[in-house]
Amino acid sequence: MTATVGVAVFPGTNCELDSIHAVETLGGDGKILWHSTKNLSGVDAVIIPGGFAHGDYLRPGAIARFSPLMSAIAKFAKNGGPVLGICNGFQVLTEAGLLPGALQKNNGLKFLCKTVQVRVETENTTLTRKAEKGMELSLPINHFEGNFTCDLDTLNSLIDHDRVVLRYCDNPNGSIDDIAGVCNETRNVVGLMPHPERACDLLLGSEDGKVLFESLLGSN
Amino acid sequence: MVDSLHRVLGLSDEEATKIGDILKRTPNPLELAMYSVMWSEHCSYKSSRLHLSRLPTSAPWVLVGPGENAGVIDVGDGIAVAIRIESHNHPSAIEPYQGAATGVGGILRDIFTMGARPIALMDSLRFGSLDDARSCWIAEGVVSGISGYGNAVGVPTVGGEIDFDSTYQGNPLVNVLCLGTLPKDRLVLGRASGIGNLAVLLGSSTGRDGIGGVSVLASAGFSNQVDVEKRPSVQVGDPFEEKRLIEACLEIFDSNLVVGIQDLGGAGLTCATSETASRGGVGMDVDISAVPQREPGMEAHEIMISESQERMLAIIEPNNLDLLFEICAKWEVNANVIGRVTAGDKLRILDRFDGNVLAEIPASSLHDDAPIYDRPKKKPEENKTVSSEKLKVKSDVVSDLLSLLSDPSWVYSQYDHQLFLNTVVGPGYDATVLKLRDPVSGLETNKGLAITTDGNHRWCAVNPRVGTKLIVAEGVMNLSCVGAHPLALVNCLNFGNPENPEVMWELSESIDGMAEACEGFGIPVVGGNVSLYNESSGVNISPTPIVGLVGKIEELHRKPPGFELLEGNRLVLLGPSHIDVGGSLWSALHGLNSGELIDVDLETHKVLADLVRSLVSDGIIDGIHDLSAGGLGVALAEMVAKSKFGITVARIPDALSLFGEGPSRVLVSINSENVNELLSRAESANIPTTRLGLVGGDRFIVKDLIDVPKETIDLAFLTQLPNALGVGTVSA
Numbered sequence: 033m034t035a036t037v038g039v040a041v042f043p044g045t046n047c048e049l050d051s052i053h054a055v056e057t058l059g060g061d062g063k064i065l066w067h068s069t070k071n072l073s074g075v076d077a078v079i080i081p082g083g084f085a086h087g088d089y090l091r092p093g094a095i096a097r098f099s100p101l102m103s104a105i106a107k108f109a110k111n112g113g114p115v116l117g118i119c120n121g122f123q124v125l126t127e128a129g130l131l132p133g134a135l136q137k138n139n140g141l142k143f144l145c146k147t148v149q150v151r152v153e154t155e156n157t158t159l160t161r162k163a164e165k166g167m168e169l170s171l172p173i174n175h176f177e178g179n180f181t182c183d184l185d186t187l188n189s190l191i192d193h194d195r196v197v198l199r200y201c202d203n204p205n206g207s208i209d210d211i212a213g214v215c216n217e218t219r220n221v222v223g224l225m226p227h228p229e230r231a232c233d234l235l236l237g238s239e240d241g242k243v244l245f246e247s248l249l250g251s252n
Numbered sequence: 253m254v255d256s257l258h259r260v261l262g263l264s265d266e267e268a269t270k271i272g273d274i275l276k277r278t279p280n281p282l283e284l285a286m287y288s289v290m291w292s293e294h295c296s297y298k299s300s301r302l303h304l305s306r307l308p309t310s311a312p313w314v315l316v317g318p319g320e321n322a323g324v325i326d327v328g329d330g331i332a333v334a335i336r337i338e339s340h341n342h343p344s345a346i347e348p349y350q351g352a353a354t355g356v357g358g359i360l361r362d363i364f365t366m367g368a369r370p371i372a373l374m375d376s377l378r379f380g381s382l383d384d385a386r387s388c389w390i391a392e393g394v395v396s397g398i399s400g401y402g403n404a405v406g407v408p409t410v411g412g413e414i415d416f417d418s419t420y421q422g423n424p425l426v427n428v429l430c431l432g433t434l435p436k437d438r439l440v441l442g443r444a445s446g447i448g449n450l451a452v453l454l455g456s457s458t459g460r461d462g463i464g465g466v467s468v469l470a471s472a473g474f475s476n477q478v479d480v481e482k483r484p485s486v487q488v489g490d491p492f493e494e495k496r497l498i499e500a501c502l503e504i505f506d507s508n509l510v511v512g513i514q515d516l517g518g519a520g521l522t523c524a525t526s527e528t529a530s531r532g533g534v535g536m537d538v539d540i541s542a543v544p545q546r547e548p549g550m551e552a553h554e555i556m557i558s559e560s561q562e563r564m565l566a567i568i569e570p571n572n573l574d575l576l577f578e579i580c581a582k583w584e585v586n587a588n589v590i591g592r593v594t595a596g597d598k599l600r601i602l603d604r605f606d607g608n609v610l611a612e613i614p615a616s617s618l619h620d621d622a623p624i625y626d627r628p629k630k631k632p633e634e635n636k637t638v639s640s641e642k643l644k645v646k647s648d649v650v651s652d653l654l655s656l657l658s659d660p661s662w663v664y665s666q667y668d669h670q671l672f673l674n675t676v677v678g679p680g681y682d683a684t685v686l687k688l689r690d691p692v693s694g695l696e697t698n699k700g701l702a703i704t705t706d707g708n709h710r711w712c713a714v715n716p717r718v719g720t721k722l723i724v725a726e727g728v729m730n731l732s733c734v735g736a737h738p739l740a741l742v743n744c745l746n747f748g749n750p751e752n753p754e755v756m757w758e759l760s761e762s763i764d765g766m767a768e769a770c771e772g773f774g775i776p777v778v779g780g781n782v783s784l785y786n787e788s789s790g791v792n793i794s795p796t797p798i799v800g801l802v803g804k805i806e807e808l809h810r811k812p813p814g815f816e817l818l819e820g821n822r823l824v825l826l827g828p829s830h831i832d833v834g835g836s837l838w839s840a841l842h843g844l845n846s847g848e849l850i851d852v853d854l855e856t857h858k859v860l861a862d863l864v865r866s867l868v869s870d871g872i873i874d875g876i877h878d879l880s881a882g883g884l885g886v887a888l889a890e891m892v893a894k895s896k897f898g899i900t901v902a903r904i905p906d907a908l909s910l911f912g913e914g915p916s917r918v919l920v921s922i923n924s925e926n927v928n929e930l931l932s933r934a935e936s937a938n939i940p941t942t943r944l945g946l947v948g949g950d951r952f953i954v955k956d957l958i959d960v961p962k963e964t965i966d967l968a969f970l971t972q973l974p975n976a977l978g979v980g981t982v983s984a
Contacts, residue, residue, distance in 0.1 A: 043496050046671060084491075145403075230670050235810070
């Protein structure tokens with residue numbers, strides 16, 4: 033059975049077509065979810081893609097979290113539905129309280145677009161079940177506010193409960209404990225700053241993102 | 253009062269008389285203001301138009317040539333490409349971040365106006381020298397502005413170039429190129445037609461930003477307001493507004509709702525209303541009271557010439573209005589009917605459609621009747637004859653080489669260059685390579701587009717005609733290095749004050765050189781922009797024509813070779829060995845902008861470009877680099893810095909051979925097994941070859957000249973820009 037992946041679009045979102053392309057390359061079906069809808073029927077998984085939802089005004093994700101779609105996604109996640117937030121989508125998920133922590137400005141105070149190495153830290157999430165722990169992936173990053181931070185209790189809890197999904201091999205942005213991606217307590221909601229949809233084609237430099245999409249598509 | 257107002261507005265006495273003759277009466281202040289912006293150098297190209305007509309503009313694949321918002325070419329598979337380059341030099345000098353940001357916004361609108369989705373941006377940047385603090389501040393601000401606007405608006409910045417030279421001190425150059433794709437049959441033009449059709453203003457409200465001459469106007473007593481503030485004349489950009497405007501317009505085009513559409517750029521509403529009307533051979537009534545205004549109390553002339561960003565003017569049939577409003581509401585874009593297409597040829601500005609007529613002008617007179625000047629030209633005195641000296645400096649070859657190296661990745665790592673999954677070769681190489689996708693389905697065509705921007709003021713300062721030919725030739729070779737053949741050229745002509753006969757001579761010579769090269773290579777010029785009055789403290793910049801070339805790769809199956817050197821590879825130089833120091837980066841390093849330029853033989857260059865293209869598309873070679881500024885030495889060092897290995901080369905006897913510059917030279921890195929194939933292909937094409945040496949080890953060795961560790965090269969390459977411009981963000 034083909035998995036249908038809903039891809040959220042807010043005004044200012046720009047990675048929706050790239051995300052759909054990656055999903056469809058791996059045999060899934062992509063479906064646009066406009067921010068004003070509350071209808072997720074027929075959707076097996078949700079991606080909140082990268083971009084600048086609502087212009088990133090106020091703070092990245094701060095306005096998007098109030099959209100009707102986000103309340104539907106919160107319900108979907110609560111019922112165990114797989115939800116993936118990429119880059120701006122990760123920021124939206126932290127603002128919406130579906131993931132802990134926050135993304136602040138990179139420690140170099142510059143936007144950064146380049147390919148980095150990240151390490152898979154757990155196989156036990158909706159995004160990594162087909163990957164191997166310790167495996168290194170070459171994935172592009174593309175963000176100004178990608179510096180993950182949280183208080184020490186939260187950090188310890190993330191570590192104790194194996195909720196750090198990806199770590200940077202060479203920290204590009206100052207993220208606490210090199211964290212590039214985390215999951216929620218029930219492991220079905222994952223946020224990451226790197227863009228796996230940009231790494232599904234060798235001609236573009238890497239296809240290391242495929243294993244993550246395969247995990248997401250097979251996670252139902 | 254009005255008699256002297258024209259001078260305050262920058263119109264000459266003759267121009268004012270001509271306006272009176274057109275109207276057969278004395279123009280009122282609003283009319284005068286409208287003529288003043290449309291007849292400005294910026295809008296009318298009055299000093300350059302005569303010369304631009306010498307450029308070749310046609311080819312069977314050209315769908316739209318110069319004169320529209322962007323050039324459009326047919327690239328096959330039912331796909332068309334829209335391309336344009338434009339300068340935003342003066343705003344960037346005053347307010348680097350917003351100047352550059354609004355430059356990006358403006359060029360994007362030129363592209364989606366044509367019905368195309370913008371898919372790529374490139375920037376050609378020039379700043380004063382790196383040891384000047386203000387120039388560094390400008391450079392940092394411009395890069396941040398491009399990053400801040402381009403990334404947020406969701407169009408990748410996939411390439412460009414950057415250079416630093418004291419000639420740009422106080423007058424940086426910010427030239428932005430944009431490329432978009434569209435289904436060939438969706439081409440939209442900026443013209444009004446259909447009496448009774450509506451002109452709908454989309455996007456931002458209109459404010460007092462970007463009113464250049466108007467602060468002068470006000471102070472000349474034009475307005476009765478006593479407290480008109482002198483607002484900054486640099487516009488402020490809002491990428492989020494532009495992103496929504498792009499999506500709304502593309503959806504409007506998909507629904508086939510517009511008759512014509514025009515973006516609002518320089519000269520704002522005056523330009524957009526008069527251009528659409530005059531192109532369509534109709535008149536237009538404009539109700540300025542219907543224009544949404546950012547603040548109360550705006551005067552008619554302010555509304556008509558404001559350059560507030562993120563606005564479009566759509567011409568639609570009245571029965572499509574509801575659908576258009578619906579799409580705009582979805583994207584949260586304002587839409588207001590502000591005009592009606594009328595019979596006749598008059599542009600009328602009204603206070604309400606049934607109210608007072610504030611201005612009444614033949615629409616076409618704002619464009620077609622703009623003056624054309626054949627300004628005096630004068631060849632400068634030949635006072636640059638230091639050439640015979642042949643750079644008798646006792647230069648230190650190693651330290652010279654290290655000073656000439658500069659990695660632009662500090663700049664482009666701040667730009668999203670990967671969005672849309674097209675970027676096969678990104679910034680930092682000879683040319684950018686993008687996958688060519690169907691603009692509607694997104695499906696790949698297995699073909700590619702290649703884009704390059706090139707400029708070299710050092711060459712053009714020595715000889716603007718030959719220098720410009722060399723730039724076009726370099727663009728052609730850059731495309732060949734990624735396996736592409738050229739289809740079209742756009743240009744941005746950045747020159748000094750045209751009232752200076754020597755500057756006019758440079759401009760005219762440069763255009764002749766460009767025409768000669770384009771004719772020789774069979775490349776049509778499909779668009780351009782002229783930026784004059786680039787001067788600071790009375791000193792004109794060196795002539796800086798920038799060219800953007802777009803080419804096509806017929807089969808894009810593998811990544812083109814790039815700079816990377818593989819261990820054991822052989823290094824071979826292709827092309828004539830005729831070089832000189834005239835206009836070279838090396839002589840500039842030693843403060844000399846002198847000497848002779850070696851002219852390019854267009855036929856030889858074409859043969860070499862064909863050879864290189866075949867080597868790349870047949871997968872014969874592993875690495876390639878076009879030789880340009882800095883000559884063979886810089887090309888070798890750049891390839892080493894981008895690779896894991898060092899090199900050992902010979903047959904480079906002296907500094908001149910290392911740093912001299914000449915046309916039609918390409919460095920290739922090739923597996924030893926393929927060397928014979930390369931040599932025999934070169935021989936049958938009658939292209940000279942020089943076997944230089946091989947790749948390996950961890951040192952950079954030029955026999956009897958240089959022997960340094962590879963890390964020394966890497967360090968100089970990587971650190972120059974981050975050290976000068978800010979906190980280092982480069983990590984290899």
